[in-house]
Amino acid sequence: MITVNDFQFNGKRVLVRVDFNVPLDDDLRVTDDSRIRATIPTIKAIVQNGGRPVLISHLGRPEGEKVEKLSLRSTVSTIQSLSGMNVTFCDDCIGDEVVKMTKNIKEGEIMLLENLRFYSEETEGDLSFAEKLAANGDFYINDAFGTAHRAHASTAVIANFFEGKKAFGLVMAAEIENVNKVLFSKEKPVTAIVGGAKVSSKLAILENLISKLDHLIIAGGMAFTFIKAKGGQVGQSLVEDDFLEVAKSIMDLAEEKGVIIHLPIDSKNADKFDNDAESHFSSAYKIGDGWMGLDVGEDTIKELEPVIMGSKTVLWNGPMGVFEFSNYEYGTKAMAELIARATKKGTFSIVGGGDSVAAVKKFGMADKVSYVSTGGGAMLEYLEGKTLPGIKAILD
Ligand code: AMP
Numbered sequence: 167m168i169t170v171n172d173f174q175f176n177g178k179r180v181l182v183r184v185d186f187n188v189p190l191d192d193d194l195r196v197t198d199d200s201r202i203r204a205t206i207p208t209i210k211a212i213v214q215n216g217g218r219p220v221l222i223s224h225l226g227r228p229e230g231e232k233v234e235k236l237s238l239r240s241t242v243s244t245i246q247s248l249s250g251m252n253v254t255f256c257d258d259c260i261g262d263e264v265v266k267m268t269k270n271i272k273e274g275e276i277m278l279l280e281n282l283r284f285y286s287e288e289t290e291g292d293l294s295f296a297e298k299l300a301a302n303g304d305f306y307i308n309d310a311f312g313t314a315h316r317a318h319a320s321t322a323v324i325a326n327f328f329e330g331k332k333a334f335g336l337v338m339a340a341e342i343e344n345v346n347k348v349l350f351s352k353e354k355p356v357t358a359i360v361g362g363a364k365v366s367s368k369l370a371i372l373e374n375l376i377s378k379l380d381h382l383i384i385a386g387g388m389a390f391t392f393i394k395a396k397g398g399q400v401g402q403s404l405v406e407d408d409f410l411e412v413a414k415s416i417m418d419l420a421e422e423k424g425v426i427i428h429l430p431i432d433s434k435n436a437d438k439f440d441n442d443a444e445s446h447f448s449s450a451y452k453i454g455d456g457w458m459g460l461d462v463g464e465d466t467i468k469e470l471e472p473v474i475m476g477s478k479t480v481l482w483n484g485p486m487g488v489f490e491f492s493n494y495e496y497g498t499k500a501m502a503e504l505i506a507r508a509t510k511k512g513t514f515s516i517v518g519g520g521d522s523v524a525a526v527k528k529f530g531m532a533d534k535v536s537y538v539s540t541g542g543g544a545m546l547e548y549l550e551g552k553t554l555p556g557i558k559a560i561l562d
Pocket of ligand 1 (some may be wrong): 361362363364367385386387388404459460461483484485486487488489490521522
């Protein structure tokens with residue numbers, strides 16, 4: 167994989183697509199700087215290799231309008247303090263003036279261009295907009311894994327203008343390498359925990375992963391479609407009746423391929439979707455009418471413990487229950503702790519794709535797993551086996 171470390175830039179401008187889509191408070195202060203922090207090594211590598219970084223990003227959804235409160239200017243002081251470098255802000259991202267400014271960047275200085283999505287051509291993947299953007303750099307680096315699944319002007323189309331002068335940034339390279347460690351793992355047994363709300367949204371992941379696994383743990387709301395397909399009584403739990411046959415075929419496929427599927431054994435049930443609902447435990451296969459399973463119980467975790475502890479590679483996507491409710495967070499928290507314990511004894515573990523990332527952060531486990539993906543939707547599509555436009559554009 168070609169990265170920013172494979173070039174000597176010799177004083178040239180290096181256009182870097184970063185993901186600075188950070189949350190801002192009412193006073194336009196950055197409230198979570200992790201995306202900016204993650205990109206600092208890439209920026210430093212560019213400078214060390216003799217390049218002059220020109221950063222481009224989107225922020226929020228201005229939908230082609232210039233929306234002052236979505237200006238990337240709000241991120242300047244954070245970039246400055248995290249990098250220790252001077253940042254010059256340019257209040258547009260295309261045009262002669264911008265090109266002129268980029269040609270005057272001083273050594274050791276960073277230039278940040280204005281929000282790409284102030285132009286609708288960005289998300290439309292417009293070729294001439296991509297060409298105008300490309301005029302701001304001599305090399306192109308993509309370090310925005312979070313938008314790699316979009317064929318936007320700055321994430322994919324632009325790469326056409328940098329034949330032989332394009333590479334991945336270090337965030338992007340780490341994401342790809344870490345997910346590939348699971349998808350192409352030789353460190354077996356390999357276990358995936360796929361949880362969350364709906365089978366329909368995780369189907370492609372299950373289908374792509376199944377041939378690569380030894381164990382598949384299905385949990386969260388989506389487990390009930392499988393349990394019902396096996397003849398269990400699931401009460402008012404989340405079920406997608408249209409997917410009962412699909413669930414059966416996944417279980418058949420797993421059996422054919424020698425993959426062991428684990429479903430919850432016990433369930434913590436609520437009489438309504440509310441943290442303060444009445445609750446009780448039952449078998450996950452015998453949930454009474456009027457009750458819905460919102461979490462797993464201790465029996466499930468006890469059964470899963472040797473599976474996780476015995477795995478060499480673990481991928482976790484999607485919570486075990488409604489972890490946002492304190493009364494139903496047990497299973498998700500227990501899974502985070504199990505994975506942390508396995509990691510400590512040498513298992514390679516990766517947590518990725520939306521809510522399980524929020525969960526490990528909530529339970530303070532983010533630094534106790536091997537890798538936490540920042541990818542969100544891009545990570546999900548990568549796990550589905552899709553070729554992401556942002557990755558393809560660099561590799562082509
Ligand atoms: P997803 O985005 O598909 O990974 O789903 C994450 C959401 O699934 C979280 O907001 C959880 O609250 C929800 N979830 C997990 N388990 C259950 C369950 N048993 N019933 C309903 N929703 C659930």
